[in-house]
Amino acid sequence: MEENLSNVEQRLKRYWYTDGIAELIGGGMFVLLGLYFALQEFLGQNSMLGGILQASLALLMIGGAIVSRKLVNALKTRLTYPRTGYVEYQVDERNMRWRGILAAIVAVSVSVLTIIFVRQFQSFDSLVAITGIIVGLILIVLRAKSAGLTRFYVLGLVSLVLGLVLSISGLPNGYSLGLFYGMMGVCFLISGGLTLRRYLIDNPLPAGPRDD
């Protein structure tokens, strides 16, 4: 009984990713993040615009998360819910508040660490490797394992390999980090696009009005 219940829970978790929309939007955000790091490298550390870009990373990350959520919901309302139904996931309000605070702390910490790395070491190499490991582990543990989705194992593995390869590539500063996010973003876009295509083929819009 316990095992069956956990299967049901896992299937319900998987439903969020069944259409690939979350990956598509996440991929878009990763590509933008890649462009951000590449642009920062291109502009240089000492230019005014580069400084403004560095300082606004936390704001961009929080804003990006909010916009992503809204976009995913809007697309799901248009594409997914009319085809396979609507699900609202359980949210613990207290947890949400703490998660919001935690996300803000992580965003600010990442920004500060990035600035410190750029200023102190003038190299992103170790940062790319660490980023690859963190993103890879998040994909493998929180997505692939908990929801039972095989394609996230592949994406997690790509992240680990890409992070390690770029860390030893010798590419200048932010370009390696920009390339990491950009390439991961493209992988997400491909994975999400293929998943969405398959989902739309397998689940045509039900004919007639919803007479439930």
Added chain:
Amino acid sequence: MTDVLRRLTDLDRLIHEPARLLILTILASVASADFLFLQRETGLTKGNLSAHLSKLEEAGYVKIEKTFKGKLPLTVCRLTSAGQKALTQYRQQLQEFINETR
């Protein structure tokens, strides 16, 4: 053994029906789900699902609301606290029976 069997007869028969148990199990894992989602997950026909949901709503285990998500009309179902309590109790009773007859 007799006592264990007697306790089994105390099981909530409204929940014990497989289709209704599946509906409640799904609703217990989410905040709410709409009719179409439940229909696809349970594999029931519209009429069957509707009948089971009506019984669960009459018992106060499920709350059904007609609402809109954007322009999309939805029939949203959610487990009530009474439904959550009844399902937990049902699972405990069944678990006790399994443990004692193992």
